[in-house]
Amino acid sequence: MRAAFYETNGAAADVLRLEDIATPSPGPGEVRIRMKTSGVNPSDVKSRAGLTRKIAYPRVIPHSDGAGEIDMVGDGVPASRIGERVWTWNGQWRRAHGTAAEYVVLPQRQAVPLPSNVSFEIGAGIGIPAMTAWYVVDLANLSVGATVYVPGGAGAVGFYAIQFAKLRGATVITTVSSSDKAELAKRAGADHAINYKQEDIAAHVADITGKKGVDAIIEVDASANASAWPAILRPHAKVIVYGVGPQATIPGSFCLTNNIDVRFILVYEMPAADIDRALADISKRLAEGRLVHNIAMTVPFADIVRAHEAVESGKTIGKVVVQI
Secondary structure, eight states, X not given: OEEEEXXXXXXXXXXXXXXXXXXXXXXXXXXXXXXXXXXXXXXXXXXXXXXXXXOOSSSBBOOSEEEEXXXXXXXXXXXXXXXXXXXXXXXXXXXXXXXXXXXEEEEGGGEEEOOTXXXXXXXTTTHHHHHHHHHHHHHHTOOTTOEEEEEOTTSHHHHHHHHHHHHTTOEEEEEESSHHHHHHHHHHTOSEEEETTTSOHHHHHHHHHTTSOEEEEXXXXXXXXXXGGGGTEEEEEEEEEOOOOSOOOOOHHHHHHTTOEEEEOOGGGOOHHHHHHHHHHHHHHHHHTOOOOOEEEEEEGGGHHHHHHHHHHSOOOSEEEEEO
16 A cells, blocks of 8 residues: 655655555454545644654554545454445554555544545544544533633634534634634634734633633643633633643642633543543534534645645644545
């Protein structure tokens, strides 16, 4: 099969190779997926560059997210799954071979049925972004009438977090850095999009909430944003953190005296019960056509280096998909 891989950390153009390697076969409880698309996430390019973790295997086929069709099953998996359209999650977490290949073998649970009304391109962008967004919104325990602040509403996770929050009946405040990103966040359902480069976030939040503060923050970067929490949160609020730099200074005294519930999460390590609920709800919303998606760029397999560079640039607004 044709696969993209790297054998050392480094720049995409220096270390990513596209070559023929052995085609895998599924073992017990596994399925083999003939990949149609593979999604590129920031975590994929950071891992390849060696910024978040050093290469742990002699050869790594990157990417956790993707979509395709099951073409072979292992012992214990119903033969009826052959031919099924699926999307993947955690494709390269704690394993060497991810979705940037013509075939990937995964435990059958990680091959989730893709509704017929959802394209393979969209399927490649569901895994990490949508599951993270679902998880953080669920942990925020939002109810009808709650107000939630979602920094970075035009980002992959923020875009879906806005939607899951709106599905729970919440009012969503988000921040963006341009008018284009504001329009994108509003397309996801944001009630208020604040340009943080031009406007006072705390003043806007105070005006929107009647100076009460928000019920929850879905935090994309605690290292950069935690100092603003006291001006935004009401007492007894929640902060669900899914992004943080190597070090973060948390306003401890404020959080203590106001009983702020701060929770850090990593989507790769979701508890099994939460995974089951996430998959069920995301699948339901996809089938109903209730989710909006944002594919920024689709490139052929031969241009996988360009895909990685586009994600690393930070200038691409939306999901980058590799067409396998």
